[in-house]
Amino acid sequence: MKKYDIIIVGGGLAGLTAAIDSKLKGHTVLVIEKKAYPHHxxxxxxxxxxxLPYLNSLGIFLDKYGAMNINTMQFSTVAGDAVSTHLPLGGVGISRYAFDNILYKKATNLGVKFCFQSALSIQFENAQFEVATDQKGIYTSSIVIGAYGKRSTLDKQLKRDFIQHKSAWLAVKAHYKYAFPSNLVALHNFKGGYGGLSKVESGAVNFCYLANYADFQKEKNIDNFNKNVVSKNPFLASFLKNAEPLFEEPLTIAQISFNSKKAVESEVLMCGDTAGLIHPLCGNGMSMAIHAAKIASELIHKFLADKNYSRIQLNEDYQKEWNFTFRQRLWVGRRVQSILMNQTLSNVALSTAVKSPQILRTLIERTHGKPIQI
Ligand SMILES: Cc1cc2nc3c(=O)[nH]c(=O)nc-3n(C[C@H](O)[C@H](O)[C@H](O)COP(=O)(O)OP(=O)(O)OC[C@H]3O[C@@H](n4cnc5c(N)ncnc54)[C@H](O)[C@@H]3O)c2cc1C
Incomplete structure (x- = not known):
């Protein structure tokens, strides 16, 4: 049994960023992650x-790894009506295979400890956490950050509300060889879902889509769904016909919940998707995960350094700051998603949007933050 200042459960973008930031602030950090790096x-x-300014301040420069500069967004309806707009802030295309691994290596070099096991339970007693893993490891700390993503058995153990409800969403992703502009992110609508196309550092095109489970189930498998539903959109039909798959099989995840969650539960500070998932069409989940890690790291540092700053105050401040920073964009994301999934409303909204790139720009601004001030 070993005691750390901070245990982080889950080494995705939120967990790894919080680990790097906290280590740079001088704390002992253990990340418990169930999968070895790198992984898709x-x-x-x-x-x-x-x-990017925040990542740079931590010594992480994604352009060094060949991340694509993306400054244009295209959006199309099921019928293939399309609009393009300049992205107000822009972004980069980088695979999670590369990105998570870059952060993992940085964290390891700084001295963050890793335990590659699955966390089974988090208990809080006498001002101390105890985290138990599937290989009978028991680790203790003053602080636990929950950064284990969208859904985990831990949510059941912590008796979180959202886990009681089934979710109707699944997602499919794979990389392809395909001629595609490196500065473009394209979002194409199809019945019951939408798919994104963009290039990553390896030159591969990532195709990732979110679909309603009921619609997917009718088609029984990915091939049928791609052929009979996704390919109704002419852009996606052309992509699927001409692109060469680089994965043996696409990756899939189900039970993706967009329900509200709390940012603090059972004294655990939740970070990234564990605290709340924005609809993927907003393209902002990774930024939120990284930004939440910054907020958590700063408040935790204050807690560990200042005896007069209580745990109650820490929990209150984190929940407050999380809401202040993210609640509005989550709300806008939910509204946009519900319009997109209602056939009648989406036809009206999309036919208006394709005539006016300004509408699209406003929506992008409302679902993104401003560059993080350092
Ligand atoms: C279809 C789809 C498309 C998306 N597209 C975009 C996009 O283009 N841009 C964008 O910004 N966002 C996008 N997002 C959102 C983005 O992927 C997430 O917001 C982001 O991954 C959140 O990072 P995280 O660190 O919170 O979680 P994750 O990256 O999921 O990391 C969680 C980690 O915890 C580990 N873990 C889980 N349970 C345990 C356990 N019990 N013990 C130990 N380890 C555990 C997992 O192995 C994982 O490594 C998309 C999401 C979906 C579903």
Whole structure:
């Protein structure tokens, strides 16, 4: 049994960023992550530029790794009506295979400890956390950050509300060889879902889509769904016909919940998707995960350094700051998603949007943050 200042459960973008930031602030940090690096993840792999100043301040420069500069967005309806607009802030295209691994290596070089096991439970007693893993490891700390992503058995153990409800969404992702502009992120609508296309550092094109589970189930498998539903959109039909798959099989995840969650539960500070997932069409989940890690690291540092700053105050401040920073964009994301999934409303909204790039720009601004001030 070993005691750390901070244990981070989950080494995705939120967990790794919090680990790096906290280590740079002088704390002992253990990350418990269930999968070895590098690994692919279901994600659109478009990172909004708003987090680059913060990443740079931690010594992480994504352009060094060949991340694509993306400054244009295209959007199309099921019928193939399309509009393009300049992205107000822009972003970069980088695979999660590369991105998470860059952060992992940085964290390791700084002295962050890693335990590659699955966390099974988090208990808080007498001002101390105890985290138990599937290989009978028990680790203790003053602080636990929950950064284990969208859904985990830990949510059941912590008796979180959202886990009681089933979710209707699944996602599919794979990389392809395909001629595609490196400065473009394209979002194409199809019945019951939408898919994103953008290039990553390897030159591959990432195709990642979110679909309604009921619609998907009717088609029984990915091939049928791609052929009968996704390919109704002419842009996606052309992509699927001409692109060469680089994965043996696409990756899939199900039970993606967009329900509200709390940013603090059972004294655990939740970070990234564990605290709340924005609809992927906004292309902002990774930035939110990284930004939340910054907020958590700063408040935790204050807690560990200042005896007069209580745990109650820490929890209150984190929840407050999380809401202040992210609540509005989550709300806008939910509204946009519900319009997109209602056939009648989406026809009206999309036919208006394709005539006016300004509408699209306003929506992008409302679902993104400003560049993080350092
Ligand atoms: C279809 C889709 C497309 C998306 N596209 C984009 C996009 O283009 N741009 C964007 O910004 N965002 C996008 N997102 C959102 C983005 O992927 C997430 O917001 C982001 O991955 C959140 O990072 P995270 O660190 O919170 O979680 P994750 O990256 O999911 O990391 C969680 C980590 O915890 C580990 N873990 C889980 N349970 C345990 C356990 N019990 N013990 C130990 N480890 C555990 C997992 O292995 C994982 O490594 C998309 C999401 C979806 C579903």
């Amino acid at each position: 993840k279901v994600c659109g792999e478009y990172v909004s530029n708003e987090v």
